[in-house]
Amino acid sequence: MSHEHPHHHDHGHEHDASGEPVSGARRRFCQVCIGSATAITVGTVVYPIVAFLKLPLRLGDAKPVEIPLDRLSPGQAYYADFQGQQVIVVMTEAGPRVFDAACTHLGCNVVWDTAHSNFHCPCHGAVFSGEGKVVSGPVSSPLREIPFEIKNGVLVIA
Amino acid sequence: MRVIRLIYGWIDERFATTPLLEKNVTKKMVPRTLSWAGCFGGLAFFTFLVQVFTGMLLLMYYKPHPEAAWDSVTFIKSNVTMGWLVQRIHAVAANLMIALVLMHMARIAYYKIYRKPRELHWVSGVCLLLFTTIMAFTGYLLPWTQLSYWGAKVGTEIPSAIPIVGQDIVEWVRRGKAISGETLGFFFSLHIWILPAVMSAFMGLHFVMIRRTGISKPL
Numbered sequence: 001m002s003h004e005h006p007h008h009h010d011h012g013h014e015h016d017a018s019g020e021p022v023s024g025a026r027r028r029f030c031q032v033c034i035g036s037a038t039a040i041t042v043g044t045v046v047y048p049i050v051a052f053l054k055l056p057l058r059l060g061d062a063k064p065v066e067i068p069l070d071r072l073s074p075g076q077a078y079y080a081d082f083q084g085q086q087v088i089v090v091m092t093e094a095g096p097r098v099f100d101a102a103c104t105h106l107g108c109n110v111v112w113d114t115a116h117s118n119f120h121c122p123c124h125g126a127v128f129s130g131e132g133k134v135v136s137g138p139v140s141s142p143l144r145e146i147p148f149e150i151k152n153g154v155l156v157i158a
Numbered sequence: 159m160r161v162i163r164l165i166y167g168w169i170d171e172r173f174a175t176t177p178l179l180e181k182n183v184t185k186k187m188v189p190r191t192l193s194w195a196g197c198f199g200g201l202a203f204f205t206f207l208v209q210v211f212t213g214m215l216l217l218m219y220y221k222p223h224p225e226a227a228w229d230s231v232t233f234i235k236s237n238v239t240m241g242w243l244v245q246r247i248h249a250v251a252a253n254l255m256i257a258l259v260l261m262h263m264a265r266i267a268y269y270k271i272y273r274k275p276r277e278l279h280w281v282s283g284v285c286l287l288l289f290t291t292i293m294a295f296t297g298y299l300l301p302w303t304q305l306s307y308w309g310a311k312v313g314t315e316i317p318s319a320i321p322i323v324g325q326d327i328v329e330w331v332r333r334g335k336a337i338s339g340e341t342l343g344f345f346f347s348l349h350i351w352i353l354p355a356v357m358s359a360f361m362g363l364h365f366v367m368i369r370r371t372g373i374s375k376p377l
């Protein structure tokens with residue numbers, strides 16, 4: 001059984017609209033252009049879909065934060081990203097402490113005030129002591145403390 | 159390329175797809191005077207397909223419950239790879255779809271294409287515009303944000319202007335006196351299943367009728 005395929009006949013001497021013979025090189029150039037444009041278009045559609053189907057990031061998958069103790073100087077505070085939120089590491093006289101940087105009022109990130117050795121919140125002026133306790137402002141609970149370990153001189157939050 | 163041609167040849171030999179494609183796509187004649195504005199209907203259909211597809215992806219994580227809806231959308235946007243993109247495409251293409259349906263209708267109105275024999279094309283088109291807006295309205299409640307809540311509250315208030323039955327209609331649409339989890343469930347079922355099914359049926363009719371009458375030839 002066979003069907004007529006007019007475009008499957010041999011294109012021995014093809015001519016374009018103006019009667020010029022169509023050169024193979026020009027045809028190939030067009031094919032490559034159209035082919036790559038199609039490939040790029042299909043790729044930009046397929047890639048996000050495949051990526052979407054991957055397993056999503058869960059909080060538990062986050063990498064632990066590791067900070068060598070010798071990089072922490074007394075009276076200074078450092079921000080780090082832990083499980084998608086900011087934590088603040090302070091080196092107090094009694095050793096390092098780690099807090100969730102989110103203010104317990106409405107969740108702005110608190111700022112370490114080196115001069116007064118306390119945290120203050122830029123949003124509504126809450127002040128927390130270096131131990132995270134409430135000093136003043138529209139808050140009633142202390143900063144959330146984050147547990148950590150010290151392994152071979154490295155502070156590890158996991 | 160050769161593999162694709164081989165597979166296509168195999169199918170073509172059995173189902174004679176080439177003459178079918180030539181008749182309906184590659185060698186199909188459209189009026190010479192058809193302008194670019196003639197694309198809007200097809201583009202509106204394309205955005206519908208985009209919505210169906212991205213909507214199905216969002217459904218993998220979306221949870222239609224007042225306690226969980228907002229968190230689930232936040233999860234899509236921040237934890238699912240490319241989730242932000244899929245979520246944004248769904249929200250932006252929704253607006254685009256309404257704009258395209260309106261532009262499509264503007265062309266039909268301007269060239270008076272709605273006249274005999276195409277009256278029912280217009281009627282089914284107006285229904286599709288209505289369904290599209292309801293899709294956007296019900297979808298907007300789903301992320302359960304402040305804007306969603308107040309948007310739904312104000313929107314469902316509109317029928318209260320109707321005398322006598324107005325208040326009953328408002329309560330029927332809200333599934334109660336106020337916007338609640340019940341409203342969310344109702345809007346969700348309309349958004350992801352009932353309306354897409356009804357719209358597909360209307361689009362099918364719309365396209366069959368266009369095939370029967372052909373594309374209108376401008377004067």
Ligand code: HEM
Pocket residue numbers: 206209210211212213214216217220231245248249251252253255256290291293294295297298299300301349350351354
């Ligand atoms: C089968 C088709 C569809 C499915 C399964 C679907 C599914 C969904 C889901 C699960 C959501 C909630 C997630 C989110 O808010 O991002 C949503 C939101 C939404 N949908 Fe759809 N949808 C479909 C078609 C449409 C269509 C045709 C339109 C409009 C023309 C539309 C407009 C919207 C809008 C405006 C939102 C709110 C997005 C936002 O503000 O974040 N959807 N849809």
Ligand code: FES
Pocket residue numbers: 103104105106107108121122123124125126137138
């Ligand atoms: S958020 Fe910190 S004081 Fe309001």
